[in-house]
Amino acid sequence: MKLSHFEALTIFAALVAVVFAITTKSTPRAQVRYGVFVFFSFLLVAIVVGWIMYPFPF
Amino acid sequence: MLKDDSPSVPADPTPNFTVDARESVVLSPQSPFMTAVVCIGGLLVPGLGHLLLKRWIRAALLFSSMVLMFLIGLGMQGKLQILDAGQLISFNTLQWFANVGIGIPYFVAVQMGSGTGVPTSQTFDYGWAYLLVTGLLNYLVVLDAYDIAQGRKP
Numbered sequence: 001m002k003l004s005h006f007e008a009l010t011i012f013a014a015l016v017a018v019v020f021a022i023t024t025k026s027t028p029r030a031q032v033r034y035g036v037f038v039f040f041s042f043l044l045v046a047i048v049v050g051w052i053m054y055p056f057p058f
Numbered sequence: 059m060l061k062d063d064s065p066s067v068p069a070d071p072t073p074n075f076t077v078d079a080r081e082s083v084v085l086s087p088q089s090p091f092m093t094a095v096v097c098i099g100g101l102l103v104p105g106l107g108h109l110l111l112k113r114w115i116r117a118a119l120l121f122s123s124m125v126l127m128f129l130i131g132l133g134m135q136g137k138l139q140i141l142d143a144g145q146l147i148s149f150n151t152l153q154w155f156a157n158v159g160i161g162i163p164y165f166v167a168v169q170m171g172s173g174t175g176v177p178t179s180q181t182f183d184y185g186w187a188y189l190l191v192t193g194l195l196n197y198l199v200v201l202d203a204y205d206i207a208q209g210r211k212p
Contacts, residue, residue, distance in 0.1 A: 001133035018123045023202040
């Protein structure tokens with residue numbers, strides 16, 4: 001299976017967000033809101049950390 | 059100290075709290091036997107604990123998410139660690155503990171010869187992470203099922 005780095009990251013974020021939302025929140029509305037928050041947080045943090053690491057050659 | 063926090067106030071024998079303005083949820087603690095069955099079932103098959111507690115949608119979402127994640131991890135040629143009884147005190151044991159958390163799918167994959175890992179593959183690292191996280195997430199899911207069975211969560 002050949003996935004790009006970003007595709008793998010996005011799928012990972014989506015699946016983990018589903019599990020986190022179900023296990024930490026009680027109501028469907030809160031679960032959806034928290035799941036969306038976790039998903040976009042994963043993506044944002046990965047992109048920010050990627051740019052922070054960009055100038056370093058090691 | 060608030061009056062409601064005082065030890066002299068008797069505890070409400072029927073746990074009942076409001077999770078939405080229009081919805082009241084009565085928590086129903088399960089017997090110790092049922093709680094054990096839920097936890098063991100959840101450890102063997104992802105989401106089975108929630109299924110036994112009649113949380114159908116949660117069970118379906120958890121099962122599909124984690125099995126999909128496990129299969130993607132295998133597809134990306136990640137490695138499943140096999141327990142090395144001769145060297146228990148090592149990081150390999152921790153990796154095995156994380157991998158085996160997914161339950162029966164781990165044993166099926168090992169029996170089928172999957173999860174040997176191809177370190178030269180471009181996706182090996184991601185597959186390895188997928189397989190580790192899937193097992194660890196299932197431990198979290200079992201704890202959630204335990205909380206539901208204990209009546210701490212609707």
